[in-house]
Amino acid sequence: xxxxxxxxxRQGKLRLQKWFTPVTERxxxxxxxxxxxxxxxxxxxxxxxxWRDLKIVYKRYASxxxxxxxxxxxxxxxxxxxxxxxxxxxxxxxxxxCELDIIFNFEKKAYFILDEFLVGGEILETSKTAVGIAMExxxxxxxxxxxxxxxxxxxxxxxxxxxxxxxxQWRSI
Amino acid sequence: MSPSVRLQEMIRxxxxxxxxxxxxxxxxxxxxxxxxxxxQADNGTRSHNLAKLLYVHxxxxxAHFGQMECVRLIASPRYNEKRVGYLGAMMxxxxxxxxxxxxxxxxxxxxxxxxxxxxxxxxxxxxxxGSAEMCRDLAPEIDRxxxxxxxxxxxxxxxxxxxxxxxxxxxxxxxxxxxxxxxSEKNHGVLHGAVVLITELCERNxxxxxxxxxxxxxxxxxxxxxxxxxxxxxxNVAGISDPFLQxxxxxxxxxxxxxxETASDAVNDLLAQVATNTDSSxxxxxxxxxxxxxxxxxxxxxxxxRVLAVNILGRFLLNNDRxxxxxxxxxxxxxxxxxxxxxxxxxxxxxxxxKDQDASxxxxxxxxxxxxxxxxxxxxxxxxxxxxxxSCPPELRAHTTSxxxxxxxxxxxxxxxxxxxxxxxLTTAGGDVRDETVPNLIQLITTATELHCYTVHKLxxxxxxxxxxxxxxxxACWCIGEYGDLLLRGECEETEPVQVAEDDVLDxxxxxxxxxxxxxxxxxxxxxxxxxxxxxxTHNVDRIRSIVSIYGSCIDVELQQRAVExxxxxxxxxxxxxxxxxxxxxxxxxxxxGGDLLDLLGGLDVTPGETRSLPPSVIVYExxxxxxxxxxxxxxxxGMTITLTATNSTDREIxxxxxxxxxxxxxxxxxxxxxxxxxxxHGLGQVTQTVLLNNPNKVxxxxxxxxxxxxxxxxxxDTVQIDSFPxxxx
Numbered sequence: 001x002x003x004x005x006x007x008x009x010r011q012g013k014l015r016l017q018k019w020f021t022p023v024t025e026r027x028x029x030x031x032x033x034x035x036x037x038x039x040x041x042x043x044x045x046x047x048x049x050x051w052r053d054l055k056i057v058y059k060r061y062a063s064x065x066x067x068x069x070x071x072x073x074x075x076x077x078x079x080x081x082x083x084x085x086x087x088x089x090x091x092x093x094x095x096x097x098c099e100l101d102i103i104f105n106f107e108k109k110a111y112f113i114l115d116e117f118l119v120g121g122e123i124l125e126t127s128k129t130a131v132g133i134a135m136e137x138x139x140x141x142x143x144x145x146x147x148x149x150x151x152x153x154x155x156x157x158x159x160x161x162x163x164x165x166x167x168x169q170w171r172s173i
Numbered sequence: 174m175s176p177s178v179r180l181q182e183m184i185r186x187x188x189x190x191x192x193x194x195x196x197x198x199x200x201x202x203x204x205x206x207x208x209x210x211x212x213q214a215d216n217g218t219r220s221h222n223l224a225k226l227l228y229v230h231x232x233x234x235x236a237h238f239g240q241m242e243c244v245r246l247i248a249s250p251r252y253n254e255k256r257v258g259y260l261g262a263m264m265x266x267x268x269x270x271x272x273x274x275x276x277x278x279x280x281x282x283x284x285x286x287x288x289x290x291x292x293x294x295x296x297x298x299x300x301x302x303g304s305a306e307m308c309r310d311l312a313p314e315i316d317r318x319x320x321x322x323x324x325x326x327x328x329x330x331x332x333x334x335x336x337x338x339x340x341x342x343x344x345x346x347x348x349x350x351x352x353x354x355x356x357s358e359k360n361h362g363v364l365h366g367a368v369v370l371i372t373e374l375c376e377r378n379x380x381x382x383x384x385x386x387x388x389x390x391x392x393x394x395x396x397x398x399x400x401x402x403x404x405x406x407x408x409n410v411a412g413i414s415d416p417f418l419q420x421x422x423x424x425x426x427x428x429x430x431x432x433x434e435t436a437s438d439a440v441n442d443l444l445a446q447v448a449t450n451t452d453s454s455x456x457x458x459x460x461x462x463x464x465x466x467x468x469x470x471x472x473x474x475x476x477x478x479r480v481l482a483v484n485i486l487g488r489f490l491l492n493n494d495r496x497x498x499x500x501x502x503x504x505x506x507x508x509x510x511x512x513x514x515x516x517x518x519x520x521x522x523x524x525x526x527x528k529d530q531d532a533s534x535x536x537x538x539x540x541x542x543x544x545x546x547x548x549x550x551x552x553x554x555x556x557x558x559x560x561x562x563x564s565c566p567p568e569l570r571a572h573t574t575s576x577x578x579x580x581x582x583x584x585x586x587x588x589x590x591x592x593x594x595x596x597x598x599l600t601t602a603g604g605d606v607r608d609e610t611v612p613n614l615i616q617l618i619t620t621a622t623e624l625h626c627y628t629v630h631k632l633x634x635x636x637x638x639x640x641x642x643x644x645x646x647x648x649a650c651w652c653i654g655e656y657g658d659l660l661l662r663g664e665c666e667e668t669e670p671v672q673v674a675e676d677d678v679l680d681x682x683x684x685x686x687x688x689x690x691x692x693x694x695x696x697x698x699x700x701x702x703x704x705x706x707x708x709x710x711t712h713n714v715d716r717i718r719s720i721v722s723i724y725g726s727c728i729d730v731e732l733q734q735r736a737v738e739x740x741x742x743x744x745x746x747x748x749x750x751x752x753x754x755x756x757x758x759x760x761x762x763x764x765x766x767g768g769d770l771l772d773l774l775g776g777l778d779v780t781p782g783e784t785r786s787l788p789p790s791v792i793v794y795e796x797x798x799x800x801x802x803x804x805x806x807x808x809x810x811x812g813m814t815i816t817l818t819a820t821n822s823t824d825r826e827i828x829x830x831x832x833x834x835x836x837x838x839x840x841x842x843x844x845x846x847x848x849x850x851x852x853x854x855h856g857l858g859q860v861t862q863t864v865l866l867n868n869p870n871k872v873x874x875x876x877x878x879x880x881x882x883x884x885x886x887x888x889x890x891d892t893v894q895i896d897s898f899p900x901x902x903x
Contacts, residue, residue: 001339014231020301022267046495046533076500077460078420081410084456103188104181106231107224111260120300120336122369124328125362126417127407134325138290142253 001121002079003054003069005114007102008035010063015102016110020121038067048076059083063099082123089113089131112138180225187232200229204238211242219246220257227264240265240272247279252291255283259294268304277307284314292318293329300333308337312344319351324360331355331366335373342377349374349381356391361408361415364395368421375428386429386436393443396422400447411455423447423464430472437473444469448481459489459497463504470508483508483515490522495531502526502537509544520545524554527561536569543576551584555594563601570605574598578610588621592628596645600635603642611647618652620849622858626665629656633673636681641690647698650685653678654702658709675710679703683720693729700724700732704739708754718743790818794893797884798823799852801832805898811871815864817878821852825885832862833879840874841867852882874898 004023007016012035019028034051038058041049049056051069057079058067066083070076090097093113094105102110116131117124125131183203190196207222223242230236243266246258266273276298283295296318299311315337318330331352338345352374355367375382399414399422408415430437444465453459462485469482489501502523509516523545526538539561546554555577562573577598585591595614599606618628632649640646653660660673685691685699700721707717721743724736742750790804799821806814821827830850836842847862868874876895883889 014233017231017264019267022269022302024269042530044495046499046531048496048499049533073424075420075424075460075464077456077463077496078417080496081416081457081460085410104184107180107227107257107260112256115297119297119329119332122332122335123365123417124332126365126415127361129407130362138256141288141290142256 001071001074002082002118003071003121004031005066005068005118006031006035007110008039008065008067009099010039010065012036012039015064015099016106016114018111018114018118020118034069035065035067038065047080057083061087064102082118085128086114086117088128089117092132093135180221180228183225184228187228196232200232200234204229204234204236208238211238219249220254223257223261227261230264236265237270240270244272244275244279247276247283252288255291255294259298262298263301267302268307273302273304274306277310280307281311281314284311284318289323289325292322292326296326296329296333300329300336303333303336303340305340308340308344312337312341312347316347316351319348319355324358324363327355327358328360328362328366331363331370335366335370338370338373338377345374345378345381349384353385353388356388356395361418365418365421368392368418368425372421372425372428375425382429386433389426389429389436389439392422392426392429393440396426396443396447400450410457412452413455413457413461416457416461419447419461420464423461423468427468427471430468432473434473440468440472441474441478444474445478445481448478448485456494456496459494463489463500466504467507470504470512479512480515483512487519487522490519490526495529495534498526498529499531499534499537502534502541506537506541506544509541513545516541517545517547517550520550520554524557527557532566532568535566539565539569539573539576543580546580546584548584548586551580551586552590555580559594559597559601562598570602571607574602574606578606578613588617589624589627591617592621592624593631596631596635599642599645599648600639603644606644611644614648615651618648620851623853625656626659626662628652629660630665630671633660633678633681636685640685640688643692643695646685646691646695650682650695650698650702653682654698654705657702657706661710675706675713676716678706678710679713679716679720682706686720686724693731696729696732697735700735700739704742705754707743708751791898793878793895794880794891796891797889799827799880799882799884799889801878801880801893803878803895803898811867811869813866813868815866815876817862817864819852819860819880820856820858821854822856823884824854826854827852828883829888830860830880830882833881834864835877835879836866837872837875839868839870839872841869843867 001020003019003021005016005018005020006014009015012032017028034056037049037051038056041058043060047057047059049058053072054069055072055074055076056067056069057076058065059080060066066087068079068083070079087097090102090110090113093109094101113131113135116134125134183199187196187199190199203225207226210218210222219242223239223246226236226239226242230239239261243258243261246254247262249255249258262273262276266276280295280299283291286292286295296315299307299315303311312334315330315333318326319334322330334348334352338348348370352367352370355363355370358364358367371385371388375385396419399419402414405414408418410416413419426436426440426443430440447465448462448469451458451461451465453462466482466485469478474482486501486504489497490505492498492501505516505519505523520542523538523541526534527542529535529538542554542558558573558577558580562570562577565573578595581591581594585594592614595610595617599610599614618625621628629652632645632652635645636649636653657678659665660678661675682699682703686696686703691699703717703720707714710717718740721736721739724732725740727733727736742753746753790802792800793803794801799819802818802820804816804818806816808814817832819827819830819832828851830847830852832844832847834842834844843865845863845865847860849860852858852860866874877892878895879890879892881888881890
């Protein structure tokens with residue numbers, strides 16, 4: 001299983017972190033050491049390294065480093081394909097994704113796409129199209145609940161309620 | 174301003190902060206606002222506030238006050254709030270937090286929700302952060318979902334079950350029946366989840382493993398279907414149909430086939446098919462081939478298949494892609510013990526990888542090269558390893574030096590080669606060798622008696638070139654002290670002759686003594702060596718005396734003590750100087766080699782004024798070309814030292830020599846360590862062993878000696894009885 005997946009900027013700032021095993025805040029800080037090792041690697045290096053007793057697989061896409069920690073039995077080459085697949089899913093969903101997209105939409109999109117692709121450190125869905133379909137349907141559900149909720153709670157008038165306005169603003173970004 | 178826009182606005186402001194301090198300020202303000210909002214009643218902004226908090230958390234700031242908010246949001250009836258609540262739970266509420274238990278009930282309710290997306294949120298969260306208690310509580314629900322739901326839920330339930338089994342292995346039994354039936358599903362997501370679940374169950378329970386062996390034919394079928402199927406746009410990756418599923422099935426087959434003939438037989442054909450048909454030009458194909466090779470090597474596959482697998486690894490070694498070379502070497506490392514010859518065929522390529530720029534590849538190549546060293550290839554391989562040592566990255570140096578030493582010890586073709594190799598390592602990387610290297614090397618030099626002249630010349634040259642490497646300097650000093658006479662004699666068979674004057678040698682040792690680069694231990698070696706030379710040189714004894722007396726007031730206490738004792742040797746015990754400082758008795762050398770003076774004097778029982786003459790010797794054993802001589806030296810009224818000397822006149826060396834002695838009951842016997850256990854051929858060397866006897870009752874002395882050795886591949890054991898001793902006994 002994958003123990004964690006981290007997305008780092010070139011300066012080492014965390015853009016996304018997913019931990020598939022319970023880890024204290026202190027232990028999370030310890031992985032800083034590993035991220036420094038990865039960031040220091042020259043280009044065209046081997047994408048695998050050993051850190052403590054974990055296999056680390058990393059791949060750089062534009063300005064982001066995708067790093068994950070694996071168990072001994074895991075297939076490193078396949079993990080490279082997993083990272084590739086995740087980037088493709090992000091790209092499809094955002095349309096030419098870049099680091100800023102992930103930063104500004106982390107809590108809505110990057111994590112939700114990840115949760116439709118990996119669960120508990122294992123691959124959930126191997127089909128390219130299924131993840132996209134699930135995301136769209138969940139988004140529809142989200143909008144529907146928005147419109148439904150505002151009717152009963154906040155404001156009777158849809159057009160000026162901030163929930164709807166926010167919805168419309170997201171679509172224009 | 175609407176709250177969610179404030180989230181994006183907040184992100185912009187934080188990113189715009191120019192200093193760490195400014196960022197902290199912004200975040201503190203925001204967190205205060207969020208905390209205030211949390212305390213208020215539901216105003217529709219909770220999910221946005223939690224989202225802001227999660228961003229702050231990701232930057233590394235504390236966010237524990239959001240935990241209860243997660244619990245509340247998860248319980249909300251609104252989907253968007255639940256979604257953020259569950260996300261928050263996965264980020265803030267790991268099983269170590271008490272609050273995590275509070276969401277168990279919400280999860281339970283959501284698992285039976287009418288909307289599959291709500292169910293999926295609950296499943297995902299449980300599968301990522303569920304504690305053992307939560308797992309126990311909710312396992313029956315998961316089992317129900319495994320059986321009766323749509324594919325979207327089934328695949329999530331399967332991975333949730335995997336997590337449960339990892340946390341609470343006993344619950345594996347609960348999921349076994351359902352997982353079996355999942356193998357007949359068509360949906361790849363469900364199939365993948367089922368294979369992962371079955372793998373987990375089999376790894377933890379040998380009985381379950383037995384049960385699932387029956388599923389091997391079914392798995393083979395599924396795999397065949399994937400390999401032979403045409404192009405499927407949904408699952409195709411670089412020409413391979415669903416490589417993720419293929420790899421997991423191969424891994425499961427490996428576990429099922431391990432140590433089991435029947436299961437292994439059933440998959441032989443499939444593995445051969447996959448190995449030959451998979452296109453490995455891209456990573457996806459290589460990943461499948463890699464897993465196939467691992468499976469072939471781990472189960473009881475037929476030899477033809479094993480050869481195919483090793484060849485695939487050999488092909489990988491030549492691949493341009495560094496990743497492929499790396500994993501090839503990792504796999505070869507796993508099989509180097511069992512399939513040694515097959516891996517040896519690729520030695521050339523592996524050694525080439527030592528020169529690769531990449532640190533990971535270098536490390537793998539080093540490990541594998543060290544594992545491939547054998548008596549046959551030691552000379553050529555060592556050349557490569559020494560070359561590697563001169564340019565290897567610092568983090569690998571210690572490992573390389575110890576690997577080289579181990580290999581040299583096991584397979585050295587000659588003693589001279591061994592000594593040369595160790596000296597080469599010390600000159601290249603002497604700072605990265607283990608502590609035991611110095612005494613080990615001294616031991617080695619001592620036993621290589623015919624090389625003493627060569628060794629001391631070589632070490633002297635190294636010493637005058639560079640005195641910064643402590644280990645090398647220590648050995649050099651010891652050697653010069655011990656064999657200084659050979660050095661000064663000038664001629665040497667193995668190297669060009671060079672005139673070394675006594676002054677030059679003393680200069681060198683004094684340089685070491687005075688240099689600030691020398692450690693205290695090194696100075697100790699140098700001082701002792703200087704002292705020892707007083708018995709081996711003729712003209713400069715006074716110079717030695719003055720050097721030694723200077724150090725009598727040295728700040729270093731160790732050195733001072735040593736110098737004072739040596740001074741005493743010069744003044745009061747001059748007659749003992751020669752016996753104390755002559756060639757040291759051969760035996761295990763401790764790390765304080767250099768000699769504590771008391772040790773040297775301890776064994777001797779010298780009464781002042783006694784003249785020493787060579788005691789007579791007698792041959793006590795002569796057979797198979799092995800001659801054992803005994804010589805006695807009466808020390809006191811009741812004490813006697815016996816020296817046994819073994820020589821070998823055959824043309825092959827005698828190995829594993831051991832001597833044992835027995836004497837009458839009232840006589841006390843003490844056997845010192847022998848000088849070695851190998852007698853060189855053609856009488857070119859000897860092995861000596863000292864025996865100390867004490868005969869207080871002055872009984873008639875008899876001794877039985879048992880001789881044991883290996884000569885020309887047969888082991889010989891003989892016992893001799895010695896009734897008469899050369900010098901007047903008792």
